[in-house]
Amino acid sequence: MANRTVLGVSIAIAIVAGAGVWVKQQQQEAIAQARLLTDSVGAVETLSGYDSLSAAHDHLQGAIARLENAPKFPRQSELEELTFLRSQLQVVQQKLEPEQKARQNYQEAITRAMSASQLVQNPPHPPAVWEEAQRKWQQTIAQLESIPQHSSTFAEAQGKLKGYRDNLAVVSQYVMRSHQAVELNNRGMEKIQAGDYSAAIVTLSQAVELNPALMEAYLNRGFAYAAMDSHQSALSNYTTAIRVNSSSPEPYYFRGEEYLQLGRFEEALTDYNKAIDLDPNRANAYLDRGLIHYQLDHLEKAAADFSKAAELLNHSQEPALKQLAFNLARDIRATLEVDPVETEQSATSSSMVAEEIEPEEPETIILYRQRRVKANYRSLPSTVTRSRSSSGSRSRSRSRSRRR
Structure with a gap:
């Protein structure tokens, strides 16, 4: 043990x-x-x-x-x-x-510089793009200038600064030109309001020469051409506005309105459809499209568009227009409720020609044609906003024959 x-x-x-x-x-x-x-x-x-x-x-x-x-x-x-x-x-x-x-x-400055460069590729650009690029270059330069001299990164930063300052100078020139274009656009709008359409076209042409991406100037120039009955020139300007900014509903709305004035209803319908897709809350677009559907005998669609317009106008400050939209929908639906067989028999018993019946258009359709509400012209931010008044409307009444 x-x-x-x-x-x-x-x-x-x-x-x-x-x-x-x-x-x-x-x-x-x-x-x-x-x-x-x-x-x-x-x-x-x-x-x-x-x-x-x-x-x-x-x-x-x-x-x-x-x-x-x-x-x-x-x-x-x-x-x-x-x-x-x-x-x-x-x-x-x-x-x-x-x-x-x-x-x-x-590193942040280099990343922002790349973003600023990419932003202005493939010009022309609207003013907001040039202004954003200018801000990015200013922030980039300020960030590089903040690097202290004793830092090992100082030499690299200084090497970038000259080129970046040159880029800022170029972009600033475009910003200045875009601001001048905005001012010319607003002057052109004032001349339109005064009814001096020829002078407006000259001024607006100067605006798009300074900035070919100024969508509003093409819309305004198109309106001036249309007011002078130069409809092809108006359509050309609206089409250019679409190329400049295809995501805006405005040029589709204005071109569709021009097609409507010219009686080119199918083309008008295509543009109004696109405008409503891009901005589904514009009551005037539904009113105009309802009129187009009426012209094309699409009565159910016309009634639906007038009803939608009345719904959108429910809380607007235009009670008369809301009531008109409601009445339009009501009258079109009343037309739909007429029995075509009964109508034709009644026409025969009265010794009328049954093949072509010339109906009376609803009074509300005539009234709407007379007071077509134009879309507002939208100027750029911080500029004077102008609108197309009903007294300056280009709408013209059209009579037509339709089958019931």
Whole structure:
């Protein structure tokens, strides 16, 4: 029994001794690895530049982590080592932070510069695009100018600044031209309001010469041409406006209105359909499309459009127009309720020619033709808004024969 006890004690001592040796080895390896990492850093006081400081930061963090994770650490000697390394890391962090900020500003500026360049590719562009590009270049330049001279990124930033300032100067010229075009557009609108359509066309032509992407100028010039009965020129301007901005409902609405005036109902219907797809909340578009459907004998669709217009006008400040839309829908539905067989028999008994019956148009249709409401002209933001008044309407009444 005594021998067994002695043997057990001996084994325990051997295990403890072995563990001690292993711990000592691990401690020595941790110290060696930590010193190897810190030796590669050198004197942190003399370090500069983003890359050098980043590498030193990583090495010091690695050395500290190696010591902190060594078994049975820290002892007094290692505590002193850790304290020294942490102080070195703090020095590096203080020097690295402004370098990181400078590098971040530089990278953000480069990204914004690329965005500004892409924004103005494939001109012409509307004023808002040039203004956005101008803002981006201004922000880019300001961000590069904020990089301190002692930063390692300073030279790179300075190398970009000259080209970026040149780009800003070019874009600023386009911004100035686009603003001048807006002013000319507004003057043209004023001349339209005064009834001086020839002078308006001259002024609006100057506007599109300065900025060929100014959709509103084409719409206004188209209106001026139409007022002078130059309908092909009006249609051409509206079509150009569509090419400039196919996502706006305005040019489709105006071209459709012109087709409607010319009696080209199928083409008018196509444009009104597109305008309503792009802006489904415009009551006037439904009123006009309802009239087109009526002209094409699409009475159910006409009634539906007039009803939709009345619904949209429910909370408007035009109660008379709302009532007219309601009456239009009512009268068209009343027409639909007439029995065509009964009507023809009645016509025969009255010795009328049954093949072609000339019905009376609903009075509301005649009334709507007389007071067709025009769409508002929309000028650019911060400019004077003009609208097409009913007294200046180009609408003309049309009589036609229809079968019941």
